[in-house]
Amino acid sequence: MKKLTFQVKNQKGRIDKVIAENFTDYSRSQVQHWLKEELVTANGKIVKANYKVANMDEIEITLPTPEVLDIQAENIPLEIVYEDEDVAVINKPQGMVVHPATSHTSGTLVNALMYHIKDLSTINDVVRPGIVHRIDKDTSGLLMIAKNDKAHESLAEQLKNHTSERKYIALVHGVIPHEKGTIEAPIARHKTDRKKQAVIEGGKPAITHFTVLERFGEYTLVELKLETGRTHQIRVHMNYIGHAVAGDPIYAPRKTLKGHGQFLHAKILGFTHPTTGERMTFEVDEPQIFKETLESLRKMQ
Numbered sequence: 135m136k137k138l139t140f141q142v143k144n145q146k147g148r149i150d151k152v153i154a155e156n157f158t159d160y161s162r163s164q165v166q167h168w169l170k171e172e173l174v175t176a177n178g179k180i181v182k183a184n185y186k187v188a189n190m191d192e193i194e195i196t197l198p199t200p201e202v203l204d205i206q207a208e209n210i211p212l213e214i215v216y217e218d219e220d221v222a223v224i225n226k227p228q229g230m231v232v233h234p235a236t237s238h239t240s241g242t243l244v245n246a247l248m249y250h251i252k253d254l255s256t257i258n259d260v261v262r263p264g265i266v267h268r269i270d271k272d273t274s275g276l277l278m279i280a281k282n283d284k285a286h287e288s289l290a291e292q293l294k295n296h297t298s299e300r301k302y303i304a305l306v307h308g309v310i311p312h313e314k315g316t317i318e319a320p321i322a323r324h325k326t327d328r329k330k331q332a333v334i335e336g337g338k339p340a341i342t343h344f345t346v347l348e349r350f351g352e353y354t355l356v357e358l359k360l361e362t363g364r365t366h367q368i369r370v371h372m373n374y375i376g377h378a379v380a381g382d383p384i385y386a387p388r389k390t391l392k393g394h395g396q397f398l399h400a401k402i403l404g405f406t407h408p409t410t411g412e413r414m415t416f417e418v419d420e421p422q423i424f425k426e427t428l429e430s431l432r433k434m435q
Contacts, residue, residue, distance in 0.1 A: 136197040141191070141192055153193065158365050212249075219281065221289070226276075226277055227421070230242065251279070255286035274421050276400045300360045300403060304355075304397060316341065318339075331364065344359075345357045381393045381397050401417060402415065
């Protein structure tokens with residue numbers, strides 16, 4: 135039985151709100167269900183949703199046994215950039231969800247992985263075999279996949295310790311005047327719109343570095359390097375500084391370019407091989423629609 139634990143640090147308010155801010159993969163309604171089912175304790179005592187947290191409270195959630203989904207292997211085209219006995223590197227296309235959920239049990243990257251790759255790690259249960267990290271449905275690019283649990287633990291540790299390398303390119307609204315910058319702003323689930331993340335005091339630490347690659351009339355092409363991996367981190371941070379990712383259906387102010395979601399691409403991925411210790415770096419081109427859009431903007435200069 136899985137448990138989630140954390141210690142309250144400089145957070146205030148109802149426990150359901152605080153838990154939802156700490157574990158952004160779960161909705162507040164889900165958290166309230168746990169509380170109703172008496173699955174949440176504060177300092178060892180069962181609490182209700184209206185419990186007001188205190189600094190240094192020890193919170194523990196006993197997660198109910200998840201619904202078993204019938205996940206099937208599917209012969210979906212998949213670009214495998216690299217594969218050996220321990221790891222694989224995938225170039226995920228725009229529009230593909232990484233792993234199944236009750237609302238979509240087919241057509242995901244996991245369904246494709248189960249068909250194309252014989253062995254996958256089991257650490258993240260049957261719904262997310264092999265999945266070490268995610269990128270959004272409408273973000274394209276590189277993902278590392280673990281083929282066994284030992285490799286999974288190594289890759290996850292590298293992500294946690296910020297020793298893996300993840301670089302993205304994005305086309306953002308507006309012209310960024312300076313060449314480089316760092317956005318250090320905490321991220322948590324939006325207080326009123328549960329589909330969104332936002333920069334919120336007391337949220338999880340999040341750091342994004344960016345470098346300007348090219349400027350256009352109303353857009354800037356940037357390279358972004360993640361130190362942390364919060365949900366929607368690049369999209370939230372760029373919107374926070376007034377330069378939302380172009381085409382972003384949630385955070386951008388308007389859709390001004392033809393495309394299939396945000397112009398955000400996971401271009402470079404680097405990590406230390408779990409078995410050999412070799413440093414490995416991979417790079418893939420952006421999708422065709424991204425390339426065509428950049429060419430169109432250059433011609434308009």
